[in-house]
Amino acid sequence: MSEKVWDPFVRVFHWTVAVLFFVAYATEDELMTVHVWAGYVVGALVAARILWGLVGTRHARFTDFIYRPSTVLAYLRDLLLFRARRYVGHSPAGGAMVVVLLIGLIVVVGTGVVLYGVHDGAGPLASWYGYGGRAFRRLMEGLHELSANIVMALVVAHVAGVLLASLVHRENLTWSMVTGRKRSGE
Numbered sequence: 001m002s003e004k005v006w007d008p009f010v011r012v013f014h015w016t017v018a019v020l021f022f023v024a025y026a027t028e029d030e031l032m033t034v035h036v037w038a039g040y041v042v043g044a045l046v047a048a049r050i051l052w053g054l055v056g057t058r059h060a061r062f063t064d065f066i067y068r069p070s071t072v073l074a075y076l077r078d079l080l081l082f083r084a085r086r087y088v089g090h091s092p093a094g095g096a097m098v099v100v101l102l103i104g105l106i107v108v109v110g111t112g113v114v115l116y117g118v119h120d121g122a123g124p125l126a127s128w129y130g131y132g133g134r135a136f137r138r139l140m141e142g143l144h145e146l147s148a149n150i151v152m153a154l155v156v157a158h159v160a161g162v163l164l165a166s167l168v169h170r171e172n173l174t175w176s177m178v179t180g181r182k183r184s185g186e
């Protein structure tokens with residue numbers, strides 16, 4: 001028996017953000033238009049995902065996958081010992097990763113928009129051109145680059161966690177993010 005777990009919005013959101021994150025990460029300077037538009041779409045999708053986390057389908061809601069930190073740590077310990085309980089929606093660690101990734105993406109896109117304004121005089125904050133001088137521009141450059149690299153490191157951990165949980169529970173979580181379906185039960 002299998003059941004519908006990830007609704008179409010969650011799946012389209014996931015794979016679009018995943019692809020565009022890598023596109024934005026890999027483009028700069030001469031491909032700035034591609035970089036900026038990939039980033040805007042990621043930003044808009046993250047905003048929509050936050051709303052969907054409040055009003056969306058059962059397993060898409062934040063209340064379905066936000067657990068106390070002690071539960072997250074206990075789940076991670078059990079996962080490494082290959083004895084973690086199976087969840088049909090996000091596991092406690094998976095849910096914590098969702099929150100951290102969404103916050104990380106907001107910081108990356110936010111600092112990108114500010115940088116684009118003060119540095120290039122372009123984008124929605126074009127009128128901020130030159131604001132804060134060189135020091136502020138350098139700070140935004142540093143934060144944008146650092147946050148992008150932190151999110152990239154989180155993505156590596158995210159994919160490793162997905163593969164480990166798939167192994168422990170003998171299921172293909174990645175394919176479930178394509179079809180939306182998972183095996184029912186514990």
Ligand code: HEM
Binds near residue numbers: 014018049060162173
């Ligand atoms: C390319 C390799 C990737 C694979 C195989 C992958 C796989 C998955 C899977 C299986 C889930 C569901 C986890 C669960 O069952 O609890 C998930 C969720 C998620 N992933 Fe990925 N992912 C990838 C890349 C990314 C990237 C690059 C990002 C963002 C920068 C990302 C962000 C997320 C988010 C935010 C969720 C939560 C989905 C939701 O509830 O809306 N993933 N991913």
Ligand code: HEM
Binds near residue numbers: 036108111114116145
């Ligand atoms: C998922 C979203 C994004 C990712 C992963 C990302 C990542 C990056 C990375 C890795 C760099 C290179 C940093 C360096 O080595 O100096 C960069 C540069 C930059 N990004 Fe983004 N970025 C994103 C979104 C945005 C957005 C939305 C904007 C503006 C609207 C933006 C504007 C810029 C600017 C102006 C630079 C400096 C380019 C240069 O002069 O070299 N980014 N970004």
